[in-house]
Amino acid sequence: MKLAPLRSNAMRTLLFVFCVPLFFSAGTQQAAPPQGDPLPVPHYPAKPKPPTQTKTQKVANPLNDLLEEAQRDIDNKNFESAIAPLQRVIADQPEFAYAHFQLAYVYTALKRTDEARAEYTRTIAMDPKMSEAYLNLGILLLDKQESAAAVAPLRKAVDLLPSQSHPRYLLAVALDRSGDHAGAAEAFEALLHLDPSDATAINYLGWAALRGGKPAEAEGRFRRAMEVQPKEPGASKGLAESLDAQKKTEAAAAYRDYLGIMPNDSEARARLVHLLLEQNQSDAALAELDRLDAGKPPALESLKLRADVQVAGKKWDDSIATLQQALALAPNDAQLHGGLGRIFLQKRDFAAAEKELRTALRLDRENLGYWKDLSSTFFLGGNYPAALSTLDEIAKMEQPGAGVWFVRAICYDKLNQPKPALEAYQKFLALDQDKNPDQVWQARERSKVLQRMLERKR
Incomplete structure (x- = not known):
């Protein structure tokens, strides 16, 4: 973990940024990215000023020597060796905030998080203006998945470092992870006032608008994000979904652009197929399905979607072959049997239609659509007694x-x-x-x- 080490006036000050991935909460089916898909996190090379030296920091030379020894160990990543000299300084100067901060930093590097947390807390109690202590404590808590607890120290870090972007970013992450999405959006808005081109903030606000039922606002956010980072996947997908939510015809082109960046997103490609199908572009939809299935056996959902496209194009024989292939994967899928029965009915193969529809009803007896297709099969096939019997069954379910x-x-x-x-x-x-x-x-x-x-x- 990379945190902010603090040094005395004689030493330079460094802040190593800990990059925390941001996860969006899952919203409606097509509104947000898939759960667990982090947006890229920018690196902020912020260098906060060291705290003003107080009387307790003006220690005698032997203690300065111990501090220098500890600092050399930290520089060389010999963190275990840095503990003893820092503890000796603290034993002599128990209210020396800087030594507690350095010890907390060492414990963090050694993944002794409980001890690090205690030392950051002591540092803050001794020096309430030490911004780095609040920042590192917040980062530590985020790393421990204690997002709600991280909010308070990160909010204080923002107050103490109002001109720096990274504390606001971390605060937004903590708020989002703790479920306060409105607060996270507010923090990202504030971040954009400092850095209008922060793509992560723009993307977050775009997804927040989309989840909130404001696709037009989301579209504007994502277009701005793509101006900043034209090949950023989150913004590209967000633009496609926001256009889709507004039922704009250019959504299909936006999905194509996104798939040019992320070709393995099967859900996005399936959605593109649906859009092409709605636009009566069955050949283009089949081409997308070919890309989806390239180099691998087609999945069940892909086969179902392919059958839908083939039916829309009245490619009856192709759709029969596709559904039979799907039934090999899912022989007890009533929907597949029912769909195949309807296609046989369309081809006036009444015996095959009856067989498939009876199988569908055995698996899902309450499905009214299968009963109606079966009655049509009997009626069109001239089996009038069976048609009347089937209509009697339907009458039990609807007037x-x-x-x-x-x-x-x-x-x-x-x-x-x-x-x-x-x-x-x-x-x-x-x-x-x-x-x-x-x-x-x-x-x-x-x-x-x-x-x-x-x-x-x-």
Whole structure:
């Protein structure tokens, strides 16, 4: 861990920046980056001034010699050796804040974090103006995943170092990790006042706007971030998602640009395929799927998406082959069987359609769509008794509409059952209210014929 070592007036002052990755909280499905995907963290070569020397720092030469010895050990990264001379100084001068700070720094380098934390706390109590102590304590707590505890010392470091960017950045990280996203956004806004080109801050505010349902504001943020860093993945993806959220047609191009930077983001490529499909660009969508599956066996979700694209392009045989390939991976997926059944129905292969739809219903009996497709399979295939039986099952789940009564009427009519056929035609006419003139005409004409047939039988 790289922290801020503090030295006396006779020594130079250094602050090594500890780079803390920033994680965005997970929001809606397409609003934020994937959990655990850090944005790049800038390096701030800040050099805070050493604290003003007090009386307790003007120690006798033997103690200065011990401090010099400890400093040489620190410079040479012999941190274990630096402990003894610093402890001797503290034993002689227990209120000497500088020695406590250096000891805390040494403990931090040795990953003795509990001891380092205690020494930073003592340093702050002795010298409340020592900005480096607050900063390093905050960094230590962030490293220990104690983000909420890190907020207070980092906020104090910001107060003491108002012109420096890095303390504000660390404060924003602590606030974000502790769940205070509004506070983190405020800290990043303040950071932008110091450095308007800080890409991390701009990106964070862009994602915050997108999560907050403000895609137009997010778009502006991400465009600015890309002006600063044109190939920054987070900004490129954010721009694509913000355009997507606004349903702008240029979202597809933005996803393509992002995938040029991050070609292995399968979720983004899948979203691009959906957008191309919505824009009726099925060939382009298939090309993107080919890129997604290049050099590896296609995943189940990729096969499902490919089938959707092929169906949209009315490539029935290709879609059948794709769904059969998917079923080899997931033989008990009701959706796959149902989709395959519907395609067979489209091709008027009624036997194959019935087989797949019955399998889908065995796996998901309450799926109304599968029942309706099965009833259509029977009706179009001329199996009117089975069609009526299936319509009876559907009626248990939803109230029959005008179209269902028209189909029932035809089934009864084909089966030479004039009484139920006439009743079904009459229910259709009452519900349809002349919305479908061709079917209304047919129902009226058949009703006349059926009425005469029933009268002759009396």
